[in-house]
Amino acid sequence: MGFLDINNVTKSYGAVEVLHRVDIEVEEGEFLVLVGPSGCGKSTLLNMIAGLESITGGEISIKDRVMNGVHPSKRNIAMVFQSYALYPNMSVAQNITFGLEMHGTPKPERDQALKEVGALLQIDHLLDRKPGQLSGGQRQRVAMGRALVRNPDVFLFDEPLSNLDAKLRVDMRTEIKKLHQKLKTTIVYVTHDQIEAMTLSTRIAVMFNGYVQQLGTPKEIYDTPENVFVATFMGSPAMNVVPAKVEMVDGLPHARIARADGDDALLAFAQENMAEWAGKNILLGIRPEAITDPESADRASNSIAAMSNRVGVTEPAGADTFVTMILGGKDVIARMRADTTVAAGEMFDFAVNMEKAVAFDPQTEARIKP
Amino acid sequence: MAVASNENAMRTSRVTRVLIYVTLLVFSLFYLLPLGIMLINSLKPLSEITGGGMIALPQQWTIEPWLSAWSSAQIGVEPTGLRPYFMNSIAMAVPAVIISTVIGALNGYVLTKWHFRGATIVFGLLLFSCFIPFQIVLIPMARILGILEIAGTTYGLILVHVVYGIGFSTLYFRNYYAAFPTELVRAAQIDGAGFFQIFWRIMLPSSGPIIAVCCIWQFTNIWNDFLFGASFASGGAAPMTVALNNLVNSSTGVREYNVHFAGAIMAAAPTLLVYIVAGRYFVRGLMAGSVKG
Numbered sequence: 001m002g003f004l005d006i007n008n009v010t011k012s013y014g015a016v017e018v019l020h021r022v023d024i025e026v027e028e029g030e031f032l033v034l035v036g037p038s039g040c041g042k043s044t045l046l047n048m049i050a051g052l053e054s055i056t057g058g059e060i061s062i063k064d065r066v067m068n069g070v071h072p073s074k075r076n077i078a079m080v081f082q083s084y085a086l087y088p089n090m091s092v093a094q095n096i097t098f099g100l101e102m103h104g105t106p107k108p109e110r111d112q113a114l115k116e117v118g119a120l121l122q123i124d125h126l127l128d129r130k131p132g133q134l135s136g137g138q139r140q141r142v143a144m145g146r147a148l149v150r151n152p153d154v155f156l157f158d159e160p161l162s163n164l165d166a167k168l169r170v171d172m173r174t175e176i177k178k179l180h181q182k183l184k185t186t187i188v189y190v191t192h193d194q195i196e197a198m199t200l201s202t203r204i205a206v207m208f209n210g211y212v213q214q215l216g217t218p219k220e221i222y223d224t225p226e227n228v229f230v231a232t233f234m235g236s237p238a239m240n241v242v243p244a245k246v247e248m249v250d251g252l253p254h255a256r257i258a259r260a261d262g263d264d265a266l267l268a269f270a271q272e273n274m275a276e277w278a279g280k281n282i283l284l285g286i287r288p289e290a291i292t293d294p295e296s297a298d299r300a301s302n303s304i305a306a307m308s309n310r311v312g313v314t315e316p317a318g319a320d321t322f323v324t325m326i327l328g329g330k331d332v333i334a335r336m337r338a339d340t341t342v343a344a345g346e347m348f349d350f351a352v353n354m355e356k357a358v359a360f361d362p363q364t365e366a367r368i369k370p
Numbered sequence: 371m372a373v374a375s376n377e378n379a380m381r382t383s384r385v386t387r388v389l390i391y392v393t394l395l396v397f398s399l400f401y402l403l404p405l406g407i408m409l410i411n412s413l414k415p416l417s418e419i420t421g422g423g424m425i426a427l428p429q430q431w432t433i434e435p436w437l438s439a440w441s442s443a444q445i446g447v448e449p450t451g452l453r454p455y456f457m458n459s460i461a462m463a464v465p466a467v468i469i470s471t472v473i474g475a476l477n478g479y480v481l482t483k484w485h486f487r488g489a490t491i492v493f494g495l496l497l498f499s500c501f502i503p504f505q506i507v508l509i510p511m512a513r514i515l516g517i518l519e520i521a522g523t524t525y526g527l528i529l530v531h532v533v534y535g536i537g538f539s540t541l542y543f544r545n546y547y548a549a550f551p552t553e554l555v556r557a558a559q560i561d562g563a564g565f566f567q568i569f570w571r572i573m574l575p576s577s578g579p580i581i582a583v584c585c586i587w588q589f590t591n592i593w594n595d596f597l598f599g600a601s602f603a604s605g606g607a608a609p610m611t612v613a614l615n616n617l618v619n620s621s622t623g624v625r626e627y628n629v630h631f632a633g634a635i636m637a638a639a640p641t642l643l644v645y646i647v648a649g650r651y652f653v654r655g656l657m658a659g660s661v662k663g
């Protein structure tokens with residue numbers, strides 16, 4: 001049993017099941033991110049942990065105590081909402097201590113807790129203001145302060161950064177991570193932003209259509225996605241997934257991929273069991289950073305395949321230059337050095353790191369495991 | 371370009387502007403004329419009115435008609451003036467406004483934030499009560515007041531007006547709270563606040579504009595009501611509107627028009643005052659919810 005145990009949990013509205021048998025064990029101090037596109041059920045799951053939505057089937061327990069039917073205030077959890085949900089009629093100090101007041105904590109203790117949280121989040125100078133007089137970032141801090149002051153077992157974050165502008169979002173992201181490292185509390189965090197998921201979490205649950213598609217560390221999710229959905233949802237730009245055919249050349253499995261003009265490209269697999277798929281069609285997934293110019297190919301990799309192809313468009317993005325090309329009938333993006341000399345329209349010799357390539361079954365879209 | 375940018379559709383010439391103001395001035399004078407006539411005639415001796423000087427300013431200013439209307443004029447058979455009935459109306463309107471507003475706020479809170487099966491139907495029925503004509507309920511209401519033994523009293527009138535007011539006050543608060551972020555209620559639930567704590571500490575303090583709207587609406591309706599007052603509380607418990615009617619209709623001998631005018635202004639004064647004091651909240655509250663921020 002984990003610290004927070006989500007055991008075979010389902011949720012239905014009438015006859016429609018929106019969450020299907022979700023099974024996640026969260027250890028104490030873990031930072032679990034639920035990530036997925038809108039409507040995937042991630043916020044519903046969070047609200048069920050919070051007790052704001054009822055549980056149709058299965059069990060949620062915190063510290064071995066079953067939480068089904070327990071009132072939100074008795075679960076010892078705290079939640080940070082997307083809109084911050086600060087009480088507009090109360091000052092910052094009242095907002096932060098409202099929960100303690102409702103739980104009957106005496107005034108001196110409340111003041112002490114307020115002082116500590118104010119110092120921790122550097123909002124001591126704002127305590128007398130009303131939420132309406134605060135900036136977005138300050139409101140965010142107050143909302144976190146309100147959650148922190150209760151000293152809960154589990155923190156729940158519901159897309160807390162999505163109302164902030166891009167720069168502030170990055171700053172607050174770092175701060176949430178620092179806070180987690182300092183306090184070592186258990187956090188469940190919902191977002192649709194895969195970068196937030198990658199940077200913050202110790203583990204990620206990628207959700208789609210009410211199913212947990214994959215549960216794992218950020219590295220596992222990124223390097224070995226379970227299926228095409230996870231592969232394309234995580235990472236920016238998305239992983240290139242192109243149709244390919246497995247062929248044996250000199251006794252080794254190769255992927256045959258159609259090029260825009262001329263003959264097909266043949267890329268040797270690093271994954272040995274691909275020989276079993278000889279003669280069959282697959283989907284080949286290659287991350288943009290695995291397609292480079294030969295000089296900047298990963299030196300640690302034992303399986304760099306050369307492939308020449310016609311360059312479509314180049315998109316300088318500052319730190320990198322993205323190069324598009326057509327491969328297997330699809331637009332494929334390569335991540336090149338910023339000062340690359342590639343020009344649109346010319347033929348170029350790319351290097352493909354086949355150690356980072358993943359193959360998917362075209363029928364089930366599941367990854368072909370080595 | 372600088373010249374061109376000064377030209378826009380909103381700019382009007384000086385002549386047009388003067389025309390607009392003159393028109394507005396004429397309209398407002400016309401609108402204020404009845405009140406002006408009432409005021410003027412309530413401040414002159416009766417002889418000047420009966421002498422034909424209805425529009426003229428008083429030759430001899432006097433507050434005698436006001437004093438008479440307030441404390442000594444003949445209302446029905448008693449020479450009490452309007453004062454006791456004014457107090458009746460206050461004793462009726464204030465509790466009725468407060469109770470119906472509080473119940474309306476609670477209804478709105480429950481209907482929007484604590485969804486239960488059939489909430490829409492309940493709201494529909496409450497809304498329906500706004501459209502029931504007064505006359506239809508007179509006899510059943512009289513029966514109920516009789517059973518409760520509060521017929522002919524101010525308490526009876528309070529009950530009638532509360533029952534009638536709930537439909538409107540619920541409508542106001544439901545629509546206002548529908549735009550109130552539900553996340554705040556959820557946050558308060560997690561913080562451990564109960565049903566009434568959320569209502570008193572979170573919802574009500576943010577309901578200023580709609581409380582103003584509801585109070586103005588209810589106060590105006592209840593204060594100006596004549597039918598219920600005449601039907602359920604004649605005699606000593608009659609409200610101001612009924613007493614004013616009695617003042618005007620029951621004068622023996624000479625009709626004291628100046629006293630009647632003074633009495634009419636007294637009867638209208640509280641609603642007028644409410645509009646002047648809280649009128650800007652009325653507009654603001656009606657707009658709230660439709661426009662964010």
